[in-house]
Amino acid sequence: MPKKETLRSFCSLCDQTSEMEVVGLDKEIGLIWVRCPGCNGIFPPHPESTTAKNKDKSKKEGYR
Numbered sequence: 001m002p003k004k005e006t007l008r009s010f011c012s013l014c015d016q017t018s019e020m021e022v023v024g025l026d027k028e029i030g031l032i033w034v035r036c037p038g039c040n041g042i043f044p045p046h047p048e049s050t051t052a053k054n055k056d057k058s059k060k061e062g063y064r
């Protein structure tokens with residue numbers, strides 16, 4: 001029987017990291033899909049926090 005797998009991933013919509021259920025696995029291209037429990041969005045998992053930090057850095061580009 002299939003077992004449920006979860007993955008910690010960051011959701012940019014919910015702006016938080018949570019335990020997401022792995023809903024799909026495309027081994028041919030090495031892509032994983034996870035579902036966010038907050039917004040029910042399905043997307044490839046993001047490493048936690050790092051994306052938010054990168055956003056802060058990119059903000060500096062608009063600073064004069």
Ligand SMILES: [Zn+2]
Binds near residue numbers: 011015037040
């Ligand atoms: Zn979400």
